[in-house]
Amino acid sequence: MGGSVKDVKSKSEVDEVVGTASPVILHFWASWCEASKHMDQLFSHLSTDFPHAHFLRVEAEEQPQISEAYSVSAVPFFVFCKDGKTFDTLEGADPSSLANKVAKVAGSINPGEAASPASLGMAAGPAVLETVKELAKEHVSSKEKSQIQPGLSGPLKKRLQQLIDSHPVMLFMKGTPEEPKCGFSRKVVDVLTEEKVKFGSFDILSDLEVRDGLKKFSNWPTFPQLYCKGELLGGCDIVIAMHESGELHKVFEDHGINIIGEAKETDSGNAKGGISSSTDLSTTLASRLESLINSSPVMLFMKGKPDEPKCGFSRKVVEILRQENVPFESFDILTDEEVRQGLKVYSNWSSYPQLYIKGELIGGSDIVLEMQKSGELKKILHGKGILPQETLQDRLKKLITSSPVILFMKGTPDAPKCGFSSKVVNALREEGVSFGSFDILTDEEVRQGLKSFSNWPTYPQLYYKGELIGGCDIVLELRNNGELKSTLSE
Incomplete structure (x- = not known):
């Protein structure tokens, strides 16, 4: 291996290396992403410090098959494999975590010591280490800010609104249009240049108050952010998708944004309600989309099915909804191509997945993930009366504590359906013990679930204050020893 990074070009190439017993670390990156470039320098130096591990570099957008296989939805993204299996992952520019996770999967440089940026070896050099330190500071700072999120002050809200309204087309970006400081910002500038529209811009790196405030004000966690006539259009991915589909041009046209070098078109009278005729959905399709959106309190339009997602973004939203334990369709x-294209127009949201709660669009993968992390998703669900489903485990816990003494049996105490259950009922009655009961023949879910929950394969099962006492043999033994009543009254 010799401490080098290998660029891989196919999934079979990755599978072959991951299939070995050696530790493997994959870096999913993008050439336009500055954070990817900085982390890649660290990645290269780590390959020198850990020569017995394989370090593979994957250009995420150029290798969608590999990216999808590892559920990559943002860059930089790292996957740590060992013995042919995924051991851990890391999303984002977190140098310290990268170093420590590499050490964990490949073995520390110095046994017993964490591989923090300061101990990466002289190979890294002062310039790289300085960059690593700055990235680490920014990572810690952003984590601290995400934990303490005070409300926006009145003056700041007013200032943000004034900035948004300062130009018909307004871009909040990193750097300036002439010197963008990140690949995402550069791409949006290129799109606006191709669209030939005049736009204002604000360098969010120059003002921390605006940078953090606008995230909350717009409920959009990343930059750049593009606005048209005060309305948020979205970030880089959405703007590019709208541009490529021609939708962005139509939005500018509908809002009366002048195209550089062209005279402003007069209203021909064909547009309806501010929506151009080309984007006006038929009544039938609009009605169908509305019906689909409202067919379930929580509705997800995705690629594939929940059990077989066809893209990493859809998979991530499915996982989030399952973690929140809410029912969804x-x-x-x-x-259905008609629904696929029509919903983009109907919702004014150009990508998938799209999550709706009680008929209201929440957003796509990044927004849903950010809302889950901040706890806002749970609040919205609760606010709209959508409560977490009771899991089988929750239900079993409630059942076994529903009475101080509870017997899970076949049949009822007055009509047992098996001899073992009858014997336990008689033993409890002979000892004068009051007890509740549950007929496991009436509920197959409880019948099978309780076996795993209690790690006890047969019935009846007797519980006292939520704790399993045992089955027929144990209950009879306790009675014969004169211990049953005292055991159930401790």
């Missing part, structure tokens, strides 16, 4: 937009 889904629609596979790959099966």
